[in-house]
Amino acid sequence: MSESNGLGPDQLEAVRQIVSDSCVDMLGACGLPVGSVTAGRLVALSEHELAGFIGFTGHIRGSLIVAASTSTFTATFPTLPGSRPPSGDDLLDWAGELVNQTLGRIKRRFCDRGVDFDTSTPTAVKGRHIGPRSPTREGIIDLVLTAGDELVSICFELVPPEGGLLFSSHVEAIPCSQEGDLVLF
Amino acid sequence: MAAKVLVVDDSRAIRQLVGTALMQAGYEVIEAEDGAQGLSTIAKERDIAMVICDVNMPNMNGLEMLAAVKAEAINSALPVLMLTTEGKADLIQQAKRCGAKGWIVKPFKPDQLVAAVRKIVGQ
Numbered sequence: 001m002s003e004s005n006g007l008g009p010d011q012l013e014a015v016r017q018i019v020s021d022s023c024v025d026m027l028g029a030c031g032l033p034v035g036s037v038t039a040g041r042l043v044a045l046s047e048h049e050l051a052g053f054i055g056f057t058g059h060i061r062g063s064l065i066v067a068a069s070t071s072t073f074t075a076t077f078p079t080l081p082g083s084r085p086p087s088g089d090d091l092l093d094w095a096g097e098l099v100n101q102t103l104g105r106i107k108r109r110f111c112d113r114g115v116d117f118d119t120s121t122p123t124a125v126k127g128r129h130i131g132p133r134s135p136t137r138e139g140i141i142d143l144v145l146t147a148g149d150e151l152v153s154i155c156f157e158l159v160p161p162e163g164g165l166l167f168s169s170h171v172e173a174i175p176c177s178q179e180g181d182l183v184l185f
Numbered sequence: 186m187a188a189k190v191l192v193v194d195d196s197r198a199i200r201q202l203v204g205t206a207l208m209q210a211g212y213e214v215i216e217a218e219d220g221a222q223g224l225s226t227i228a229k230e231r232d233i234a235m236v237i238c239d240v241n242m243p244n245m246n247g248l249e250m251l252a253a254v255k256a257e258a259i260n261s262a263l264p265v266l267m268l269t270t271e272g273k274a275d276l277i278q279q280a281k282r283c284g285a286k287g288w289i290v291k292p293f294k295p296d297q298l299v300a301a302v303r304k305i306v307g308q
Binding site for chain 1: 195196197198199201202205206209241242243270271272273274275277281285286287288289290291292293294295297301304305
């Protein structure tokens, strides 16, 4: 794992914690409680058949990838009583939406620390042995989340602003509503 | 007759979830995949009671669609509820200024969404 992306160790750890907390929250909200989070990347990803991708731009830029098995995306797929089981295309679509909602959580935590970015629309792929390229590039945070028998790979890439200072103690939080908030005008 | 609700979201999973919740609550649901398709659907289907709209979508985003909808005098009373992962206060205020009826940050609870639709549509 290579993480010397111009951020100091404190800021890098803050980003890693934000990404980890956001992923754990998202999967937990989808009914898949995460047991452990490990820094690093899986060597063998044979069971990873679906991956969602999303990018972000602005003051900072980068991307988020969430890769997991079909059974993981099935377990987290949002359903109501009486709904039909998700098809393969439904799960592919859900991989994109799950990474979109996960980046939304990361964005709110960044906003709490005064940093904003604009998100792109997500996309998703399905295949066999989906994994990141090797060796990894600088500026990438890799995490492996364990939820029961399921493994979820997270790959977060961040290109910091000029000068490398991401979070400053002198910057105010950017006001944001939280997940599930409803405002009627 | 059931009130017709247009759900505009590029995620099929979200359209299905919203659609199932609203149909189980007695509403008729039609769908569009992005803002441009949503706009043309509104132009064609004159009996839409309410629109539920994502923000980040390809082709035309939800705030652009909202502005285009409200630019037509015939749609001035059409309620639009934004449903999105975005939560920034300035975007919420922008939607309010453009004439949106409300804003929900994903993920949402289906019961909460149905209650909001009932309050807005009045059924």
